[in-house]
Structures are given as C-alpha cells and as structure tokens.
Amino acid sequence: MNYQKVLEEIRDEVEPILKKGKIADYIPALKRVDPSHFAISLSLLDGRTFGIGDVDFKFSIQSISKVFTYSMAVSLFGEALHKRVGHEPSGNPFNSLVQLEYEKGIPRNPFINAGAIVITDMLNSKYKAKTFDKILDFIKSVSNNQNINYDKEVALSEAEFGYRNMALINMMKSFKNIKNNVDDIMDIYTKQCSISMSSRELSSAMLFLANHGIDTTTNTQYLTSSQAKRVNSLMLTCGHYDASGDFAFRVGLPGKSGVGGGIVAIVPEKMGICVWSPRLNLQGNSLAGTKALELFTTKTGLSIF
Numbered sequence: 001m002n003y004q005k006v007l008e009e010i011r012d013e014v015e016p017i018l019k020k021g022k023i024a025d026y027i028p029a030l031k032r033v034d035p036s037h038f039a040i041s042l043s044l045l046d047g048r049t050f051g052i053g054d055v056d057f058k059f060s061i062q063s064i065s066k067v068f069t070y071s072m073a074v075s076l077f078g079e080a081l082h083k084r085v086g087h088e089p090s091g092n093p094f095n096s097l098v099q100l101e102y103e104k105g106i107p108r109n110p111f112i113n114a115g116a117i118v119i120t121d122m123l124n125s126k127y128k129a130k131t132f133d134k135i136l137d138f139i140k141s142v143s144n145n146q147n148i149n150y151d152k153e154v155a156l157s158e159a160e161f162g163y164r165n166m167a168l169i170n171m172m173k174s175f176k177n178i179k180n181n182v183d184d185i186m187d188i189y190t191k192q193c194s195i196s197m198s199s200r201e202l203s204s205a206m207l208f209l210a211n212h213g214i215d216t217t218t219n220t221q222y223l224t225s226s227q228a229k230r231v232n233s234l235m236l237t238c239g240h241y242d243a244s245g246d247f248a249f250r251v252g253l254p255g256k257s258g259v260g261g262g263i264v265a266i267v268p269e270k271m272g273i274c275v276w277s278p279r280l281n282l283q284g285n286s287l288a289g290t291k292a293l294e295l296f297t298t299k300t301g302l303s304i305f
C-alpha cells in the first residue's frame with residue numbers, strides 16, 4: 001500500500017472543506033490557533049511512519065487526554081472502576097449536566113467530561129500531589145518522548161472559564177462520586193486537557209492500543225490485551241461525544257477527538273493515526289479531520305469491519 005500517495009489524495013480532497021466549521025472559542029487561548037492547519041500522521045507497528053501537513057506542530061490535545069487517563073485507571077483499578085463511571089454512549093454533549101443529575105452523579109462513560117473527571121479523581125486518590133506528573137509521565141512513556149508538556153496559557157484559560165466543568169465536579173461531589181478536593185481535581189483536569197502534542201507524537205502514542213496493550217519499541221506491557229480491548233471499544237462507541245455513532249458509521253475505527261481539532265484512531269494490529277484540523281463540526285469534532293479519516297478507511301479498506 002502506498003500510504004504517502006493515499007495521504008496526498010486525502011489532503012487534496014479535504015482542501016475545499018478546510019474552511020468549514022468553527023474553531024473552539026469557549027476559552028480565549030484556543031481561539032488564537034491558526035485555523036488553517038492540517039496534518040495527518042500514521043505510525044505503523046512495523047516502525048514506518050508517514051505524514052502530510054503540519055505533522056510537527058504541537059496543538060492542545062484536550063479530550064484526547066481522556067484516552068490516556070482511562071488507560072492508566074484501567075490498568076490500576078480494572079473492572080471495579082466502572083462502579084463509578086459507566087460504559088455506555090451518552091448521546092449528549094460532552095459537558096452536559098442534565099443527564100448527570102438524572103443518573104445520580106454516575107457519568108455515562110470515561111470519555112465525556114464528567115466521566116474523565118471521575119477518572120482523574122480516582123488517579124488523585126492514588127497519586128495525591130503527584131497526580132498530574134504521573135499522567136504526564138504515562139503519556140511521555142507511551143510516546144517514547146520526554147519532550148511533552150502542558151501549555152500554561154491554555155490551562156489558565158481553562159481554569160478561568162471552566163464554569164461548567166466546575167459545576168460537573170460539584171454535582172458529582174454532592175452525589176459523593178468525587179472523593180478528593182474539588183479545586184485539586186479541577187486543576188489536574190484542566191492541566192491534562194492543556195497538554196500539547198503534535199500529530200506525529202499522538203499517532204505514535206496510540207501504538208500500544210493498536211498492539212494489545214504492548215509498546216513494541218520497548219516491549220513494555222501497559223495494558224493486558226483484554227484491557228486494551230476495553231479502551232478501544234469505548235473509543236469506538238463513546239469517542240466522539242454525541243456524534244460517536246456517526247463517526248463509527250463513517251470511519252469504522254476506534255477513535256477519540258478533542259476540541260483542539262485533533263482526532264486519534266487505531267487500526268488494530270497495524271497502526272496509530274492522528275489527524276488535526278482545528279475547525280470543528282456542531283458536535284465539537286474536527287470537521288475536516290473526520291472527513292479525512294473517512295476517506296482513509298474508504299481508500300485503504302482499513303476499517304475494523
């Protein structure tokens with residue numbers, strides 16, 4: 001398969017829609033990103049890499065961080081963690097408060113904000129003041145890259161305008177589903193969302209999930225095969241907020257988006273993928289990025305179905 005040629009074709013085909021959609025503007029720091037960026041990166045398990053566009057430009061990973069924190073929690077706490085967070089699609093926007101109240105403070109899944117915040121709380125019970133460092137260390141480790149950090153300006157902006165996340169945390173605290181200090185949890189969650197990575201780095205960070213939990217570069221086992229299956233299953237069913245069904249229908253791969261315009265995906269036993277284009281569709285997923293992934297699976301036949 002000539003992957004480079006496929007990526008070039010995709011770039012040409014998405015060109016007309018790169019100006020469609022709207023950049024995330026819920027915090028000033030994200031609004032400053034040049035919306036014309038576009039990148040696709042592929043990291044194959046056999047060591048080959050392919051890319052097109054701004055593959056080394058670091059952007060805000062936002063909700064893609066939820067894949068890493070959930071992976072950490074699954075390996076630490078196993079099935080028991082699902083007493084505090086479900087594994088069903090929410091069918092609701094990523095920051096919805098309504099469903100959470102109905103369902104007594106138990107979020108639908110770890111990939112909506114409320115669910116990811118509960119996961120952060122679980123990690124905080126274990127790691128205390130070191131929690132954010134542990135999250136960053138995990139991401140550096142699965143990426144085989146020490147040059148990863150968070151963007152302080154984005155984190156400050158997230159904290160300043162994080163009224164809705166604070167409301168989610170407080171509501172869950174009232175249902176006793178947050179065990180630690182609400183300000184500490186808000187601080188860690190905003191920092192994890194503010195981590196910056198390039199599409200090249202993110203595609204390589206997905207390799208352990210494409211390979212039953214094992215990083216082939218270092219032979220490190222991060223998850224058991226069964227745990228990796230659960231992370232990937234949730235990416236397929238819950239990875240794109242209330243557009244998760246649409247993403248599965250169009251793309252047919254486990255994937256996770258973030259409002260920074262990035263989307264990660266995996267082809268089991270083959271590769272990690274990351275696309276980036278900052279303009280979003282109505283559900284908060286990269287508009288051209290989703291189209292690029294749809295074209296990728298159509299052209300290569302590499303969907304899981």
Ligand code: GLU
Pocket residue numbers: 061062063064094095113158165193257258259260284
């Ligand atoms: N930091 C964002 C928030 O919590 C993450 C949203 C996202 O990427 O979906 O509002």
